Amino acid sequence: MTPMLTRDELALALGQAGEGNRAAFKTVYEATSAKLFGVCLRILSDRQLAEDVLQDTYLTVWRKASSFDATRASPITWLVTIARNRSIDRLRSGAPMKRSAPVEDAHDLADAAPLASEVVETHDDVNRLNLCLDTLEDKVRGVIRTAFMDGITYDALATRENVPLGTMKSWIRRGLLKLRSCLES
Structure with a gap:
């Protein structure tokens, strides 16, 4: 003691x-x-x-x-x-402050950052999607962005746009078909 x-x-x-x-x-x-x-x-x-x-x-x-x-x-x-x-x-004195791991252990350390190729691909995909979205009518582009990026339901969108639910579903369906066609070309 x-x-x-x-x-x-x-x-x-x-x-x-x-x-x-x-x-x-x-x-x-x-x-x-x-x-x-x-x-x-x-x-x-x-x-x-x-x-x-x-x-x-x-x-x-x-x-x-x-x-x-x-x-x-x-x-x-x-x-x-x-x-x-x-x-x-x-x-x-500049003495090392932390004991570092041997260089041989470096292969066990994962890098959480995405690969450069993935970043470029993602950037290209986003640019392409935005170009294809720009080919849609303004209201269709707006409801697709709102439905898929903001997570708003079709029913809530129909109420917001003051249209029947069937009409909203048709707008989104036709818009998605145009997007798919644009993205595949």
């Missing part, structure tokens, strides 16, 4: 660690490592990298604990500053 240390106890342990006391250093580590790891992880966003920087942080603490001055900063502020600076140094 992580010991809960007061500010004074942590300052005392840091001072003793600065004199080479390994037990005091262990106390400092156990009391602060979770917090300092959180600082590193927040800055680096990579668990493995944060663990590496945390180790560097404690190496620095071990070497510089004798320079800690409790009259200038609280022990936790001093420690967080070291962790923060080490993390920022790692970011600036």
